[in-house]
Amino acid sequence: MLQLITYPHPTLRYPSKPLVRVDAQLKELVGEMFDIMYQHRGVGLAANQVNLPIRVFIANPSGEKETGPELVFINPVIKRATGSSESEEGCLSLPGINGMVKRNKTIHINAYGIDGKEIDMQVDGFLARIIQHEADHLDGVLFIDRLSEENKRQVEEDLYGFEATFDMKRKAGLIGTDDKLAEDRKRWEAKYC
Numbered sequence: 001m002l003q004l005i006t007y008p009h010p011t012l013r014y015p016s017k018p019l020v021r022v023d024a025q026l027k028e029l030v031g032e033m034f035d036i037m038y039q040h041r042g043v044g045l046a047a048n049q050v051n052l053p054i055r056v057f058i059a060n061p062s063g064e065k066e067t068g069p070e071l072v073f074i075n076p077v078i079k080r081a082t083g084s085s086e087s088e089e090g091c092l093s094l095p096g097i098n099g100m101v102k103r104n105k106t107i108h109i110n111a112y113g114i115d116g117k118e119i120d121m122q123v124d125g126f127l128a129r130i131i132q133h134e135a136d137h138l139d140g141v142l143f144i145d146r147l148s149e150e151n152k153r154q155v156e157e158d159l160y161g162f163e164a165t166f167d168m169k170r171k172a173g174l175i176g177t178d179d180k181l182a183e184d185r186k187r188w189e190a191k192y193c
């Protein structure tokens, strides 16, 4: 069973490795990722947000299971990013925190779908923002890294709160040690990377 991880879990800062194989288990994992995304009312989710260190993310701009396309991007590469737009973002791994983030307005994305078919398309608007946010996750980058200095100060207290909760959970044995988490990541990498 996959579980959503929250800041400052180390896997959120881990640059994920490219995927080299897709099997039935991976398809199930991606299905679970969609369930978790809808449960938390998200529009996108990267694999490392459920502690899987592989370059996969999902998106559904409608945020609802019955509506909108269910998109899966494997080994995504963003090219030819142009224009600029600023809008408010949040993140399932930082619940309750929001902030204005500058992104490119239009991007070209190359990736593979869960069916193994190549995706090569130009995207703009909300989906372009989701894709840039999720692609950042795969590199270990969070939207809070892209906030203005003023905005960063505004969320500082909340981040300390997350850090304190994380420390308590770890002391209670609910989250593994750094060594244990690194071992878990290596196991997934041995299987899929």
Ligand SMILES: [Zn+2]
Pocket (backbone or CB within 6 Å): 090, 091, 092, 093, 133, 137
């Ligand atoms: Zn996020």
